[in-house]
Amino acid sequence: MNHHQSQRTIDIDTRLVTTGAALTVAGAVVACTGMAIAAFAVATAGRRMIRAMEVPPSQQAAMMWRQAMEASRAGRQAWQSASDAQNGSLAR
Structure with a gap:
């Protein structure tokens, strides 16, 4: 086979x-x-x-950065004054 x-x-x-x-x-x-x-x-x-554009993107970014920094500073100051006021009322 x-x-x-x-x-x-x-x-x-x-x-x-x-x-x-x-x-x-x-x-x-x-x-x-x-x-x-x-x-x-x-x-x-x-x-x-x-x-x-009337205002170039780089200037827009710089303006927004300044606004963010100012808002951050204001928030930090508000937090500190609220914290100081609360600590002052607890100390009495």
Whole structure:
């Protein structure tokens, strides 16, 4: 009895694989180009918006920082005076 092992091979159409790879590369190039154009449009619009502002963002940030520091200082002083008043009334 002869036992022959059959070897299975995969028959791949290399033309289809090549065509698929080429279409994938072309699609990637088109997608990257589209993303670059969109990024350029958004950056340009952002620059225009910042130029049109009356107060630049850096000055707005500085003003907000000063306001936050003043609010923090006022809160700390209020806390200390309330604490001092409570300690004074307990000491009596």
